Each structure stands twice: as structure tokens, then as C-alpha cells.
Amino acid sequence: VLVCSLPFPFHMALVNRKRILVFILHLLSFAIVNVSIIVSFSRSGYLALLVFDILAVVLSFGFWRKYFVSVILVAALGLSASFCVLLPEKDSVKQTGSMNGTTSQKRSAEGRTRKWAEAIELFKQSPVVGTGSGNYELASRLYGSKKYNSLSYRSTNTALQILVEKGLIGATVYLIAFFTACFCCFRSMRSRPFCVPFVAALFSLFVREMFFNTFFDNRIFGLFIVMFFIINQTVEYSED
Secondary structure (H helix, E strand, C coil), rough: CHHCCHHHHHHHHHCCCCCHHHHHHHHHHHHHHHHHHCCCCCHHHHHHHHHHHHHHHHHHHHHCCCHHHHHHHHHHHHHHHHHHHHHHHHHHHHHHCCCCCCCHHHHHHHHHHHHHHHHHHHHHHHHCCCCCCCCCCHHHHHHHCCCCCCCCCCCCCHHHHHHHHHHHHHHHHHHHHHHHHHHHHHHHHHHHHHHHHHHHHHHHHHCCCCCCCCCCCCHHHHHHHHHHHHHCCCCCCCCC
């Protein structure tokens, strides 16, 4: 939800950059979302935030060059304000940012790789049609690896979850949908470059889904649809 919330204040700060008070208000809102993601102490959240900022800068250079400097400024100010607020928690932030520096993080990473290996084995049991939508947890309980104790029966990877539940047929459909979405985003950025932050947020969400499966959560999917609609909406837009 927080990752999906990133582009809204970011976009509004950019298009209102000449209205100082409004710009500051939206910049503060963007910083608050940044802080919320950082204090979640989620490594996938940190990665998604990093991907969002990098993609926003790269895509603005390619499609929204008029705002390129402004994009860098807003991203830098938002992150700077966030880190200033988080100074009292700097040690915890550094620890989470190390990604694999603590025993807990190493065990978590090891657990994820084991779950991914388990997902591949589950996929092999029904590679064509899969185990059925929503059946990943049941399949993991019944047919998953018994070599180690797991605190979770989730796939921790949306792509693998789709592969296990939908099989090759369903995964192919999702893959077509993904490339269609990429094409729509590319076409929209060429004609309506103001949607760059929303595209950056979508792809940062995709990156996060490679490490934690939340895409089929109703709240996430609803926000995904809203952003995709904004990216592909046809209403004429005028910049100040």
C-alpha cells in the first residue's frame, strides 16, 4: 500500500513546483510516505523505494526531460527529509539496509531460497494447469518440503505462486498481460509523460513481489488498478 502511495505526492509536488506552499505540502507528504516505508524495516520495502527513485529519474530523462532536474530535486529532498526524521533510528535503518548483515536476515534469506526451491518442486507436480487458484498454501502443507520447519506456507514470490497455482497455461496468460502492461506504459509515457512516477511505482511494486507475495491482496490489487487507469487515462492534461 505504501509503495502504491509513492507516486501521488511525488507527482503533485512536480506539477505544483511553482506554487511554493503547495509544493512544500506535497513534498512533506512524499517524505512521510518515505518515512513510513523506512520505519517498516522491510528489506523488500527498501528495495522497492530505491527502485522507485531510480526509475523515476531514468524514465523522466527518457520521457519527461522538461522535469528531469525537478524529479531529481523532489526525490533528493524527500529522501533527505526522511533521513533527518529517522536520525534517532539510524542504527536500525542501517541494519535493515545491510540486507544480509544479521543472523536473522541471513536465516530469512535462506528460508526464502528454500521456499523458492519448494515452489519449483510443487510446480513440477502439476506443470500444465497448476494446483488451482488460492491453493498454494494447501499444496505447501500437503506436498511441500518436510526437510525443515517453516513458519510460513506462503510462496514469498508472486511469480512462483502464479506458476504453481496456474501452471504453464495460466503463467503464459499473466506473462502476456505483463508485457501488454509494459507496452501500455511505454506508449502512455510517450504521449502523457506526467505518468512517469506512476509507472516507476508499478515496476517497483513488481520488484517487491519477487521477494514477498502480496499482489493478490485485494487492497494492493485495487491500488494497482487505480494507478494503471491513471497511466492509461485519455483525459487531456495541461502542465503549468
